[in-house]
Amino acid sequence: MTVFDLVVLGGGTGNIVASAAADAGLDVAIVERGRLGGTCLNRGCNPSKKLIHRADVVETVRNASAYGIDATLDDVPFADVVAEVNATVAEEAESKAERAREHDGVTFYQAAGRFVDERTVEVRTGGEWGDDSNETITGDDVVLAGGSRPLIPDSIDGADEASFLTSDEALRLDELPDRLVVVGGGYIAVEMGHFFGQMGATVVIVGHGDVLADREDHDVAERLTEAYRRKHELHLGHEVTALADDDGETVVTAESEDGDELEVRGDEVLVATGRRPNSDLWNVEAAGLETNEKGFVATDECLETSVDGVWAIGDIADNFMFKHSGDKEAEYVVENVVRDARTPVEFPGMAHAVFGSPQIGSLGKTESDLGDRAYDVGEFEYDETALGSALASDAGYAKALVAPDDEVLGFHVVGPHASMLVHEVSTAVAAGGDAERIAETIHVHPALSEVVQGAFRDARDVAPSGF
Template identity: 70%
Template sequence: MREYDLIVLGGGTGNIVAAAAADDGFDVALVERDRLGGTCLNRGCNPSKKLIHRADAAETVRNADSLGLDASLEGVAFGDIVDEVIEEVTEAAERKAERAREHERIDFYQTEGRFVDERTVEVDTGDGQTELTADRVVLAGGSRPMIPDSIDGTDEVEYLTSDEAVRMDELPDRLVVAGGGYIAVEMAHLFGALGTDVAVVGRGDVLLDREDREVAERLTEAYGEKHELHLGREVTELRDGGDETVVVAESDDGERIELTGDEVLLATGRRPNSDRWNVSAAGLDTDDGGFVETDEYLETSVDGVYAIGDIAGNYMFKHSGDKEAEHVVETLTGESPSAVSYPGMTHAVFGSPQVGSLGKTEGEVDGDGYEVGTYAYDDTALGSVLSNDGGFAKVLVTDGGKVLGCHVVGPHASMLVHEVSTAVAAGADAETIAETIHVHPALSEVVQGAFRDVRDVAPSGM
């Protein structure tokens, strides 16, 4: 048995903890079965957004005539694009691995690992099984695509998950996407803008049904103009149709439809990897979804064992996982423990249009003590040029000026929402944001306009 000061399980967000603890003098074992960087670097955020940037460029060219520009898209070197992106992220992962192997206080086990006791993990070193133990363990074990048992035929027919979708060699002629969440929305945009005929089957009556309702409706309307949408339906079966795959979907009242595609993407959510790490052997409590339960300090039901990132399920975002990693490092290195908090927590969906969101949706706000302010892209000088799809910002504010939520749908929404994130984290109220001097004619005026609307400040002229 090999003893360490700290064992870190998972090399995505976990590598932040491992590196910081090792720099602080801890002897660290870092266990990751795949490449360092986790899902985000290798199969998720980074490759998908690099590819989506190409899709955005292609869409801009296709819509150039709306700006009086004569431009055309002559072709898409899809395989070359994917190769370039995967090469970039792979090199980044390999650089992380090299730094881990060179660190004098880190032993990097690039192999499977499983709990066999509370603070004991078994790994395969190539020469047999070895047990690692430490008084402190950080579980950053991540998540993976979830394939519902309710879909028949998944063991007989080939399909894509988001893992494979960002590594395809060829652009499909027709893609059927099962799911209506952020992965489905982003992948539909990616492939559709590059030339694929896309059909989306979603259970809700709108796409992104966890977003603010007005935002979800606006995005759904935009997607309905570009893609084939079948909402209020759930995929129940995949069937081999020769050169294509048959997708069967049903509505709540039993109405069945059949779609075909040369590729099918199941974007039906993600599940925590708690089973793969055998957390039951460590005595770690999990909830009904398999997420490892933690207290306000991110400590699990076992003393000295912490959980962060997707496997803990507080938020399933890389940026929230990074915040949790920072928090655990402070706890491990002797600083006074404090409850984890997520000031100004935001997220974004990189579809077309983009969505940026902070705080509560209107459907989540309790009671009547709040006001709503909205402002359209079209009501700003730059926004009217960039957005022809009805984009807007919407803010929810208490009667006293506290910001409850901010939701943006339109170009660069993922960036615009950060003005509000910073303000909220700094303790600013709605009136402060409304009265802050904004660059004219920058897109940030869309957000300012929503706050001016809700607080009724500043003259607007004739």
């Protein structure tokens, strides 16, 4: 058995911890079955947002006539676009691997691993699990950053036989489908629907909620849904019950709450029904790690698990499933493991975005979350600002949720650049600012950030505008 100061399981957010620990002089092992960089770099946010940016450019050209500009789009080289993005991602991942291999303090196992005891891991460097040719390693501390994978609901009959894509495969298609059916209505469905639609596919979305992105604030989700309804075929309020192959197509069967059955077909089907933690793949039971009913590894406020010296971060832990939250958790684990602190993790101003068209930016509570709690609502339309009105008549909308004592409870925006606009509020909240401070901060005119100010001024009834 090989002994290390620190064993890091997973090369996504865990890579941050491994690098810092090795730089601090610890003897570190990284175990990653795929490429370094994890889901985000290789199969998630990085390639998807690079592809989505191309879709945004295509959409801009398609809509140029609305601004009096004569522009044509003769062709979109789908295969070339996908190949270029994936080549860039692969190059970045390999660069990370080379740096890890060259670091004197790091042993990089590019292989599958699983727990066989509390802080002991079998690395599949040889044959099958349990082979003597495999290597067993242990660490004084172990950081589990084992990530997540697409969730395929057991309730879908035929899913083990029918042909379909997950987000992993959809990002690597070398041929544009004529008709893509997306199963699910969350952020992956929204983002991939936008990408494939602008690339030229007919997109059909079948989701169980009454709106797309139904975990977002309802007013924001409704606006997103109406925008998608104008561009795509939506079948909402339907639970997918079965998948089947038929004559080169995949047949999707779904049912509404009233029992009405729906059948749609696509030459490709993308199942985008969420993600599940990889705790089972890492065999966490053998280490004695407690998990919740969904399989997420339980941690305390310092991100230590139920086993001393074993820590969990990123998608596999029961916190946020965002890359930026995972990176923040990695920073805390560096403090607590490498520097021997006991600092509780905090997520001040935690925001997220959905990179569809339109975009969504969101922070804090939605109105549904707040229930009977006392709060004020501030609303503002993009077209109430000079720059916003130049975008489109229905370009976007912002909503601020504010407590009577001026605490920012939530902020939600849908429209162009929403993923950037939300950061003004995120920064203010993280710095201890309140709603009145945001409302009274001098904003550049005519920048789009006036939309943010407008929502908070409306919430605080301090919006002088002249005649």
